[in-house]
Amino acid sequence: MNKSLLSVAEPPIENQTQHLMPITQRPDVVFTKGKGHYLFDASGTAYLDMMQGWAVNTLGHSPNFLKHALLNQAEQLINPGPAFYNKPMIELSNTLCSASVFDHVFFANSGAEANEGAIKLARKWGQLNKQGAFEIITFKNSFHGRTLATMSATGKASFAPLFEPKISGFKKVPFNDPQALINAISSNTTAIMLELVQGEAGVIPAEYDFVKKLETQCKQHNLLLIVDEVQTGVGRTGKLFAYQHYGISPDILTLGKGLGGGVPISALLAKQAVSCFAPGDQGGTFNGNPLMCASALAVLEALEAENILSNVNKMSELLQTEFFELSQKYGLGQIRGQGLLLAIDTGAYDAHQIAASAFRKQLLINAPRSNCIRLMPALNIGPEEIYKAMSVLEDCLSELS
Numbered sequence: 001m002n003k004s005l006l007s008v009a010e011p012p013i014e015n016q017t018q019h020l021m022p023i024t025q026r027p028d029v030v031f032t033k034g035k036g037h038y039l040f041d042a043s044g045t046a047y048l049d050m051m052q053g054w055a056v057n058t059l060g061h062s063p064n065f066l067k068h069a070l071l072n073q074a075e076q077l078i079n080p081g082p083a084f085y086n087k088p089m090i091e092l093s094n095t096l097c098s099a100s101v102f103d104h105v106f107f108a109n110s111g112a113e114a115n116e117g118a119i120k121l122a123r124k125w126g127q128l129n130k131q132g133a134f135e136i137i138t139f140k141n142s143f144h145g146r147t148l149a150t151m152s153a154t155g156k157a158s159f160a161p162l163f164e165p166k167i168s169g170f171k172k173v174p175f176n177d178p179q180a181l182i183n184a185i186s187s188n189t190t191a192i193m194l195e196l197v198q199g200e201a202g203v204i205p206a207e208y209d210f211v212k213k214l215e216t217q218c219k220q221h222n223l224l225l226i227v228d229e230v231q232t233g234v235g236r237t238g239k240l241f242a243y244q245h246y247g248i249s250p251d252i253l254t255l256g257k258g259l260g261g262g263v264p265i266s267a268l269l270a271k272q273a274v275s276c277f278a279p280g281d282q283g284g285t286f287n288g289n290p291l292m293c294a295s296a297l298a299v300l301e302a303l304e305a306e307n308i309l310s311n312v313n314k315m316s317e318l319l320q321t322e323f324f325e326l327s328q329k330y331g332l333g334q335i336r337g338q339g340l341l342l343a344i345d346t347g348a349y350d351a352h353q354i355a356a357s358a359f360r361k362q363l364l365i366n367a368p369r370s371n372c373i374r375l376m377p378a379l380n381i382g383p384e385e386i387y388k389a390m391s392v393l394e395d396c397l398s399e400l401s
């Protein structure tokens, strides 16, 4: 059959996707290529990507260094299996620990799985050190993932009625409220777990004083401090890890999203004193997979070699300035966030409508709530893409006015 006949015969998208579980609403576009700050659909139309796979593609789509890391590793060794050491796994653990306050790493595949590991570690530590204390304090509007335990830890109201009965042992308190936190601590508490910027909630930063008080409470009551940096880690906020902005020293940290620069890898990091898994307690068939670990190593190397953190801070300022001007002009609201995890409240405008309108103009932005737009572009973004995104965003606003 000739090719043009085949393409004429291409069925409508709903007839191609009927075997996919409808877990989210996707637009009628199939992306077939990505390069840098742009995604391309099958017809070659370019979309400026300010979401980057949900804050995952740390240095944009298919950067050369990542392609080479994947190719080189694929030629050497894709999978010796979880029962054996491999070189990228060893190197990545050493790199992460020398760049942080942690001593041990367990690699997993998703943020939820890393957080699940953190929850298990805190419970084991409570068994060993606190007469079986198992309760973990988490926060309202927090997001920790979609496994049953991490959904149970999550403070998103819409999760509350789902998949009952949940995993017990999570107490949710209002964010940035030190007194509510203090009141929630009991002899059952083993840990406090938080995001330093609540990403899915609409980019809500933890206040400096709140975090300091939280750390003090952990010390006073002998509680583990677990920081979920699945979204904020790996340079997103302008430091390698967001905890470094606060001058705190968590016991446990989780990474995911941006760690692999586009490929699925996550990490659970712990200080030696709390790293109490014994052989058999934790595992996973794909843990420490060399293809993924080699990618993460390449991302960390590129962040340093290309001085990316300084770019994050510069571009963050530019974006905030641009947001501020838009806000003045269209009566939008607060600008929040740090580094290249930024959001703006949309005032009287419906953020979902803005995002849909932007999509029709080939700009990919995200509305985590109906009154807020979030941007999480690649960390090597430049002024050119920022001005372009802002001009499209302004077109959307003026059309919706």
Ligand SMILES: *Cc1c(COP(=O)(O)O)cnc(C)c1O
Pocket: 109, 110, 111, 112, 113, 115, 143, 144, 145, 146, 195, 199, 200, 228, 229, 230, 231, 256, 257
């Ligand atoms: C995305 C996210 C998760 C879940 O990560 P998955 O890879 O989707 O499992 C957990 N915590 C935070 C803060 C996140 O942003």
